[in-house]
Amino acid sequence: MNKGIKKILFTVLPIALGVFLIWYFLSKLTDADKEAILNSFKSANYWWVFLSLFLGILSHLSRAYRWRFMIEPLGYKPKYSNLVFTVLIAYLVNLTIPRAGEFARASAIKKYEGIPFDNALGTIVSERIADVLMLLTIVGIAFFVQADFLFNSGLINPKQSIISLTIAGVIGLIAIALIRKSSHPFAIKIKTFLLGLLDGIKSILKMKNKWAFIFHTIFIWLMYVLMFYVVTFALPETSNLPFGAIIVGFVVGGLSMAITNGGLGVYPIFVASAFILYGVEENPAKAFGWIMWTAQTLMVLVFGGLSFLLLPLINKEK
Template identity: 50%
Template structure:
């Protein structure tokens, strides 16, 4: 089969499936439900929506500033505005192709700041590792706050946690075996991959050579606190959700994060508004209220990514036109 066709299908099919699922959920709903959903969206309190958007933009700026801490040990001090615009064009790219934003973000810094791509990308990988650790911490806190609900859910769905752990250990073993092959193989393609990996490691090791580790930690906590606050303040935009506890918001945040990270900006196999709405339904809130929350949050943050990302594409060459 044509490789270009396969690549095109990988991009388009998840989006089409997400659109179909959204259409199916809405078309199969009762007229009363659709009316309630539209009412909740159109009557959302604008103050809380705007506040959530502002928190999101501050988190993006903090991420751009934190990125500089990882690049400095490698001998590079890019302009903060270039870091910020690189982050935003990455978010914009992720709306089309999941995870492509990280590559474009590295390419942007290579283009305008002359940072070798493999080193820039290595620092981005380091960020993602830190992000994963933070998500695990938040998941653990959420699990502690909602232990009873989670255990009941696992029991109802007949899910065996031990089987999940077994699969995890198997994946770790396969990964270690792959690393062993990369180290000892003399195949020229494997050598190229190994050399590229060494460049990535140089970028990732920058986290150990940082001078301002506490500042990096502060911004890491700040970024993820702002992420959670984006969710928390948005509940007040839909008054019927204002009683939702921080534990419920954390569960919605975790589910929403998974949807955003594995799909085209939250519209794919797991559409963000639907899966987030399902969390509120699980905790005995109305479906129309929960999905209205998801649509408002997804719509406002996606609008920011599109507008600021597009402006970043425009201003990157303009602001850097006199730089050699």
């Protein structure tokens, strides 16, 4: 397939899927459902939503500060404001083109701080490795905390899970052995990717400010969880959810971001499905998902858009 067509499909399909899911979601709602969801929007306590947005801003500021720890060993001392604006621009770009935000971020910091694109992108990749490890940790916590619920509710069959994990483990070991010995281009790509992950982890552990980096990484993800948690108090139906429901809802919502741009059309459905399992009525659960997704998306649009405008203004000399 032509590379240009691939690029177009890679950009258009996630957005198209998200738009389709929104249409499908709305088409399945009865008039009573629409009225109930609309009433939830009207009666929600938006002070909790504003608190969530404030926590989100703190996470972005922390992410920009953490990035400095990766850049300074390269011999550069970028302005903190430039780091903040380029981080926000990356989030905005990711809403339109999946994973393009990382390239936009590296390009912007190259333009305004003179940091070579490849070096900047390398630091961003190392950051992402730390974020993936944190996400996997939270997924593990979610599974551990809710193991009894998942097993007792029949959502997961213990016997089948053990068999599946065993089979997956055996297949994984065989695949690793074959990839190590193979010279096929695809196998080389996988090896390069895995070695890159390993190098990224090593670079974090060897950096001068590794403990500060680790602190900010934990802080960023704590803010993400709290962003999600505080919005549950905006609606009476979700205000008394147990910690297990919060962490499961957060995980499935986070995973939905990988399906469409910014979780378009998917995030509310995934989060609502998780909350329904814990006894929340369907329409309030859906309302929560839409309130959460709308608030996050508007924050990215507003602050990302302002960053596009302000970045060249505060760097007029460049």
